[in-house]
Amino acid sequence: MSAVTSAPNQSVPNAVSSDATPGVAQGDFVAQLVQHQRRIYAFIGSLVHHQADIEDLYQQTCLLLWKKHEQYDGSREFLPWACGFAKHEVLNYLRKRDARGRVYLSEQVLAEIAEEHLRTESDGDARRELLDGCLAKLQDRQRDLLRRCYEGTHTIKEIAADMRISPAALTMRLQRIKQSVLTCLEKSLAAGGRR
């Protein structure tokens, strides 16, 4: 039994420069990825809409970004770089996906939407913060319903059955709730973010 080595009282190491260890650059990359993950998710969500598609694509994109992380040199903006890959994944995904039975936007339109989304998404963080306030303004019942629909544990059909209304009626209610949230968001943004 060996190894009771003594070490001088440890002071914390100096910051390691980015040339010294590859790990730090990777650490940086992971940090960037984590910081932007919600925006990458939202980008994908502007192109495909069904929750399962967004999830699959988001996971695939994250993996791809990690594989490509060495290509990111830190000199350009992370989000457009990452979303370039995301868009590529989405297009690939759609080409293979006739069997799924869902319809998707065409490539041409997707390209335009992608570009416009990136161009106009900079207020995304502000919107996200305002969203709490707008959700709070909903009636409890409405917010409850919204959450139930989005949690994913039950389908729209099941929730409708539980509420004893038709799926179409539920969809209508859901839309109305979302519309009131959207209106609130617009107002809050216009009011400079004051609630």
Next chain:
Amino acid sequence: MTELATLIEAMCQGTATQSDRDRLETLLRDPAHRAEYLAASRLHSELLWRWHRGRFEVLGPGRVAGSTQQRAAQAGSAATGGPPRRSRGSAAAFAALVFNWLSRQAIALSKPVPIALTIAGGVVAGLLGVAAIVSVPPPVASDDSAVRWPDARITGVHDAKWRSPKASFGVADPLHAGTTLDLERGLVEIRYEGGATVLLEGPAELRVEGPSVARLSRGRLTAKLEKTDQVDAARRAAAELPRLFTIHTPKASVHDLGTEFGVDVREAGDADVHVFDGLVELASVSAIASASDAAAFRLAAGDAARIDEAGRITSTGGGQAKKFVRAMPKPERDPRSLLERLGWNDATAEVIYRDTFAGSGQLAGSTPASRGGIGNGAWIAQPQGWDLRDGSLIAESAGSSLIPFRPEPGWLYRLTVPFNVAAGSKGWCAIGFKTGIRPTSNHGDDGIAWMLRAHPSDTQHIQEVFAGSGIREKVAHWNRCGAAQTFSILLDTTDPRWRAHFLVDGEPVAVCRYSSPQTAISCAGISILSTALVRIDSFTLERAAKEQPGEPAVRKTGHTSREKDRP
């Protein structure tokens, strides 16, 4: 509702048609519509992120790897990486993803391992091991400081007795920095946000000081940092990484560099440390260090050290290893069944209803006794769709069939119903107790202790238990469907806080605890929804007096109960 909004919603639900899509694309040529579209899609994504992905954050967001490490390095702090960023994004989930990918790529240990990644992997390995997904409702708070993810959480309790009943904790309780656990005896398992699992053995006093820091004033614990195969603790130590988990004792601090060690602190403040796996660093708080002992030590697997009251550290043999408990005892596989534990004795159980559905014709209006069963209560059911055929009850019509029943305090009741769900049948079927008799309603708003088996159209088979009305009061949810299963509910009214135990094929799956007697229950029964087609072979409702183990049955006398018939 604008046409655009309706089309977008259809795309979200996956119900849009080709012509819907074409129409949407036509609308999107207009820039005003595009703006509306983008706003709607952003909201949709954000809600999914919060509520759908948010379900999987059991322990809260992990640390932001890399940047946290650098911040710590720059701050010159000995803290283990600083406070986690209070972002609600799934840093943990993402790290899990990357970790998964790395595992699949089978990165060899010899390759220099990305440092940040190992931290990320470390933070998250716990998430990978989580068997049950706990739904964490996202805090809707506009002020981020109001939302505090716990620094640790209790994940296991065994025979625990707390010093003060007011300061007692249970499984899943969150622990924030500053919380002190004063355990008189027993074992408590605590999972730290930073990735360490601590097993605390009473008598002990432990204070949570952060996601990766604890203070053990006295008592014994083992700490284990989630292992990642990609990590070699020695290499991490050599690379001068921030310590990953720290336990402060009165006279020294133990820094876990990965992965498992035990600390035993005695009343006087002296302590033993034993390393089971990985690497640990001891730093004495004492300024006095004898010439032959360094003020700080590194201990590797198999090493042990003693810190005396003066803070001097000496190495010792590993003989102390056995006194440390390194894993929670397996949940007591009490050889007794749930029934025995609850005090149910079949020999003394009285049958209130037994219906084997012999004969033919509609169920409505008939009594179990009329066909050789037990019980004179009449079934209340719809005239059609609930029929007796070939010795079974065939349920084809959405709604409920109920039989009058009022539970009384002081008993154990057991409802048992075997189901056979026809192949290809969808929808759900359920049993339980209800407050109102409405044959056309399913579990809806009046079920108490309601247990349900579902086969919904596009998700997996699920089974659910509800304490009260509707989906809002769901208690538990698990996957164990099969075509033929027996559901039972054991209603324990012996304590004013009634309990319902739910069993599938004799195995307990959930418990509901009510805060008061549920005397609104007026019937027991079965219900199905829409497209289910179910064959039910029997319906049995019994009651028994609760027996203490080892005592003979004590019959309650003078107790009137409805619809009871002795065989």
